[in-house]
Amino acid sequence: MNASRVPPPGELVATTLLEYLQHDNRPTFIIDLADANNINKDLAFSFYNEAFSSCRTYVALTTIHAAKESDNLLNAFHSWIVQRGDELYDDRHFQDVSWSATTLQKRWRIISGTPIVASSLNACSIDHHISDNALLYNSRKATKETLPLVPMAPSPYQRLVDEFDWGSSTLGPIVSWPKALKEIAKSVICNSKPVGVFWGPERIVIYNAPYAELIPSFHPQQFGRSMKTDFPYWDTYELVCQEVETTMKTVSYAAQPGPLMERNGSLHETYFSYDYIPLFDDGGKVQGIYYQVTEVTGEVLSRSRMTSLLRLSSVASRATDQKTLWKNVLHVLEDGKEDTPMISIHTVGEQMASISSQVHGDQAATTGEWLCQGSVGWPESNLATSNVLNLTSARGYAPFVQKSLESLEPVVLRSSDGGQVAALLEGCQYKGVACTSLVICPLQLSSGIAVGSLGIVLNPVRPYDDDYKHFVRVMARQIEDALKLAVFLEAQEELLKQTILQAQVEQYSLSRQLERSIEKARESDLRFFNFAKQAPVGIYVLNPDGSIQFANDAWLKLIGISKEAVANNSLKPWLATVHPDDLQNVHQQWQSLKEGISSALHEWRVLRRSESNNSQPDVAYLRSAAYAEVNGDGSLKAVTGITIDYSIEVAHLRETNAKMEAALEAKRAQENFMDMVSHEMRNPLHAIIQCAEEAEDLLDQLQKAHKAASPLSIITQKCSAAIDTILYCGGHQKQLIDDVLTMSKLDSNLLTISPVPACPGSLIRQVLKMFESSMRASGIESFVQLEHSHLLMDTQKTVSIDPGRALQILINLVGNAVKFLADREKKELHISLAASVTQSKLPGIKYAPSSPESNNSVGTFPEFPKEEEVYVHFSVKDTGPGLSEEQMDALFTRFRQSSPRTHAQYGGSGLGLFISRQLTELHEGHIGVASKLGQGSTFSFSLKGRKLAPAASNSNSNNLMPSQTLQMSNSETKAPPETQPERPEVSLVGHGVLIVEDNIINQQLLARQLRKHGMEVTCANHGEEALSILKSSTWWNGTSDDHSHESRRQFSIILCDLEMPVMDGKTCVRHIREWQKSGLLHSHIPVFAVTGNARAFLQNALEWGFNDVVTKPFGMKTVLPLIQSYIETDRTEIHEGNDV
Structure with missing residues (x-):
């Protein structure tokens, strides 16, 4: 017969979707995606059935607004529920339920769930015996007629159930089973306790995996079979089943002996408790018996043994x-x-x-x-x-x-x-x-x-x-x-007899010992009394009323009272010499002693006059320890103590404090002097470098305009070489200044770590840009390998580290590599970057041990949760001359280089690697080296950071693929491979910049250099003048005398010096940020701090309101990329704002 499709009857057409869902056994609900409350975690269900109302997911979703923000699973499930998608079907697992979603008309989101049960039915509220929700399964995945099971781990029992030939059994195929049998079979199989069911008059048995473990001798041959015909011991159990059918009530048996079962290769006696529960059909007739078994062999044996032990203890203890x-x-x-x-x-x-x-x-x-x-x-x-x-x-x-x-x-x-x-x-x-x-x-x-x-x-x-x-x-x-x-x-x-005799002997011996002890006590008391009288420290015994019971001469001298006062039995004569400022404290201490509280240590001052009684009394500092002896009723019996004079100690302490204050003052003066020297050295050095760069640019233009063989071209080449020498010497001097100041901060415990969001890959590009001219001149090829993962992305700030300190380490390592590669035949520089969530060390690298300097520094890395830790690993490998074992041992120490000839050949202060080591350890990382003579060197260091979520705005950026390598060639004969197109350089033409600088020379040089790159420059001599200019710019939203927008000054960024007359840079930027918060500026304007003071910390500058810090002296190759990055960021934000 051929199947054909016919029009549905009218009654079927009239049936609604909600009717079907209302009778569905699976938890189901519908939400309206057009309702904004659903997006804001205030779910409004358009519909849900009874099965969903009994599911614990219903409780979780209706109380989601009170859930913790850290409940990532619940938040992710809510986001999945309300997401808009073109897919018709979508699946998600949550709270042991497999949820599927269907979106109709791009508005109605229908969510339906199937519980995933491993050992028990806990996903939804399920009746233990007969429930519509007892077991659900994915009908789309059912390929044959088997007992439907929920997804669970594969096991021999599951294979038995899936492969069992029900068609050959008395029950017949599963499709022919009554609904009650299907449901109870599902409940049995998925129960975590040993249970089963006897079905029909033939007692066909279906049991679960836990029950199978109790009957290894009869499983699996008994599964699905008739107990009447296939089980040899059935007669006893048949009587129980008949009793259940007759009484139609549950029959229970406790601690019954079971059959001898083979376990671990031997027969064991067993005891079980049984519950036989009748299962009724619609007519009230018993159609099956649900049984649950609990093995109580251990409990029975324990009770039997405990009874034997109690009887044994009772009868044995009475035996005489x-x-x-x-x-x-x-x-x-x-x-x-x-x-x-x-x-x-x-x-x-x-x-x-x-x-x-x-x-x-x-x-x-x-x-x-x-x-x-x-x-x-x-x-x-x-x-x-x-x-x-x-x-x-x-x-x-x-x-x-x-x-x-x-x-x-x-x-x-x-x-x-x-x-x-x-x-x-x-x-x-x-x-x-x-x-x-x-x-x-x-x-x-x-x-x-x-x-x-x-x-x-x-x-x-x-x-x-x-x-x-x-x-x-x-x-x-x-x-x-x-x-x-x-x-x-x-x-x-x-x-007993021997004990009495022994007691008499011991009594006589003890009496003799007592007599000798009394005599020794008298001698001891006399010895102590003589010692106390002659002791150089004060020893005293006071009565409860404060009178002196005993005091040696040393104590009387320390307190400053005479022997007559002791002889007159005066009350508290020692109070007369107490310093007035300490009198209340002494009274409190005496009150504590009267209450029975012993004093561990007490200090006070006394006034002692000389014998003439005319001079000013001397102040003596005393320290005493006292013991309160109390009676049986808790009242004070006597106070015994010792007293010493520590006036000399106080004098020494004052002298030490005075010297310490003087030393601190000298240190502060030294730090101020270092700041002043840094500022004064960097300003002229900055002008030298700026002038040299400008002269170099002019010579390049002049050389391009004339032929290479002309006399003028030759002169320009010589001038260019001289300028390169000036730039090299200026850079070298700057590096020495930086090293000296860094060492100064290390010695002063002022070196700090200021983690901020950073992109480690950009640090490598920055350092290569800084050494570009030197590497090009030496013909050095550079290769960069960046690991791309969820921890590192080429263009995103995915970690929080101190980029300035990391860049300083890279500059030291790359600078050393460039120096040592200059006279090598093979000139290659490899830089790699990777990240991990644990602190690991590379094999073959000899890491420097932790130094005591880093342990004493105040620049500790901030604490954050362990799961947010990430370690960024940098490696710098060169093809230089390499190092021997002795030379590697000399690295990373103060004022030490690999060998004495290193300084003669390459120069340097011997501080770079030592500083790199200190900075790495402050970052809770490690630094080390692997090298062999003639085979080059590899320097590797790791920095501890904090994982950050990638910025959403950069999700479509062109990132490097995993393990991608970039080659940067500095020779004219070898072009870089086309691995990935480089990002086009941002043009500065037409962009404005406001320079706030009190040094006219530096101001003019910087302005001239920026104008050469097409920027429009506005200058101010101090902060107050800069604020005035800002009011007349396009950034200003407040009232202004000039209402013409075209006539206002335009600039994209501000370069502001920190130390200026009238108004310094710190005050100026605070005014700018206050204007920004109050709406007087239409948006955020980038402001860079330009300073000659190397102690200006990045974190402080960020707190003041600056976006970044540029330290003098700097070249245009350093500041231009920074300006371009902020202009590019500003442009991107404007573009994205327009897209929205």
Whole structure:
């Protein structure tokens, strides 16, 4: 018959989508994407069904406005719910549910979920037995007729269920099952506890994986089969099922013995608790029985063993002699034969008391013959029950007892050992199962001597696990304790007599000792009294009323009172000399002593006059420790203490403080002098470099206008070479100044780390730009390899580090490489950049150890969460002459270079690598080197940073691909490979700049250089003049005398000096930012701090309101890219604003 499509009936057409969703078993809801509240986390459901209202995702979404911002999963799920997309279907997992979304008419978002259940049905509220939501599965992925399961980890049980041939069973194919059977089967399979169902009169069984683990002997052959015909022990269970069908009520059985089950290769007895629950059809008839099983073998065994131990403790503690003890013990162990099927006890016999009193140490009484005190359960004539046991014998039971006595630990013997052990256990059975294990426990007295043994044949159907071992140990310990008590009671009378006699002897001895102690105490008191009188420190004893009970001459002298005051028994005569400013403190201290609180240390001053009584009293500083002796009722009995004079210590401390203040003042003066020298040196050096660059540009233009062979061209070439020398010397002098000032800050603990958002890749481009002319002149080729990942992006600021300090390290390393490559045949410079979330060290790199200088610095790196840490790794590799092991050991130290000839050949201060090491360690990183003579060197360092989310505005930027390499060639014969087009340089033509500089020479030079690059320059001599110019510019939004926009001054950036007369740069930029906040400026204007003071910190400048800092002296190649980057950023922001 061919299937064909016919028009749907009218009733079907009238059926709405909401009707279908309302009856859907899956949690489903609909939101309106046109409703703005849904976007703002205030979800308004247009519809949801009953299944969704019982799902915990409903609670999460209705309370999302109160959820924590750090709940990334919930926020991401909300973003997915409200997203607009052209895809018809979309999937997402959240809270153990697989959610799928469908968008209709680009407005209605329909979300439906399928629980993903591994061990229990917790995704939504599910009825334990029969529920529409018991199990859901993806019908689109069902390819054959199997019992529908939720996604779970593959297992043999899952394969059994999926591959089971239900069509050949009594139940028939799954499609023919009644709905109730399907639902209860799903619930059974996904339950985390051992459960199953008997269905129909044939008792077809379906059970889950946990239940299968309880019946390894019957699984999987019993799954899906009739219990009536296929289970050999069914008769008992059939009676239970019939009782459930008859009573139509749940039938429960607790702690019932189960079948012997094979576990770990042996039979084990089991105990279970059962619940049989009837399952009714629509007519109220029992159509199946749901059963859940709980194995309680461990609980049953624990209760049985605890009962035996309690009885043993009770009867053993009442025994007054050994004979009664062994009778009671054997009686209790015979009743508890489940754990002790066979028992035998041997002891040393009647001489036990004498052995206990005579032998000491960790040993056993192994001499002579031991007696059997009784046995239970053994076969007749077994060697373990012999009445007399000769421990010296090498046959039978004796050698194993000897072994336990030697180790003083229980010894386990197994029939698998063969030989005499197998002979001992021959014929030993329990419930028809042969016994295979025997435990022999030594019995010890309090002295640690083993005087007996306890032999126990273990239950063969119970595993000898930790619980069984603990039971045997505790039982042996109880028998030992009872034996100790019995032995003690037998010898107690004799011991009592000996004790009384010994007590009389000791009483006489103690009386003699007391007499000698009293005599020694008198001598000790006299000795202490004489010492106290002559001691050089003050010693005193005060009565509770403050009068002096005892005081030596040193104390009276320190306090400044006479012996007459002591003789008159005056109250608190020592208060008369206390300094008035310390009098209240002394009163408080005395009150504390009266309350019984001892004083660890107390200091005060006293006034002491000379013998003439006419001069000004001297102030003495005293320190005292006092002990409050109290009576039984807590009242003060006496105060004893010592007093010393520490006036000399105070004088020394004052002198030291004065010297320290003078040293700090001298240090401040030195720092101020360094700042002044830095500023004064950098200003003329800045002018020299600016003039040299300008002259070089003019000579380049002149040389291009004339032929290469003309005399004028030759002259310009010589002038250009001289200018290059000036620039090189100026740069070298600047580097020396920077190194000296950096060292000054290191010595003063002023070097700080100021992390800001940065792009590490741009730092490499900056340093290569700075050395471009030197590398071109030397013919050095440079190669850059940047790792591109979520931690590093070429054009985005993805990490927070101190870019200035990182650039300073790169300048030192690249500068060294350029120097050493100048006279090499192969001139290559490789720079690589990578990042990681953990601090790792590159193999082969010899890292410098941490220096004490960095540990004392105040510039510590700021703290942030561990999960936000990132480590940026830079490597600079060159093809230079390389280093030997001795030379590498000399690196990274102050004023040290790799060898003495390095300075003669290449120059330098020997500070660059030392400073680089300090900066790296301040950044909580490492720096090291790998090198071989003649093979070049590799310097590697890492900096700790903080991960930042990539800026959204740069998401479409052209980034480097992973592990992409850029080549920068500085020779004229080799062009760079076309790996990626370089970003076009931003033109400065037509852009304006405001220069705020009080030094006219520097002002004019900088203005002339910027005009040569097409910029329109406006100059101001100080901050107040700059603010006036700003009011007449296009940035101004306030009232102005000039209302013509065309006549206003236009500039894109401000270069502002920090130190100027009238108004400095710091005050000027604060006014600008205040105008900006109040709306007097229409937008943010970039302002650069230009300073000759190298101590101006970037972080401080940013806090004042500057965008960046440029330190004098600088060349145009340094400042132009910075200006271009801010102009480009400003242009991009304007462009994006227009797009919006």
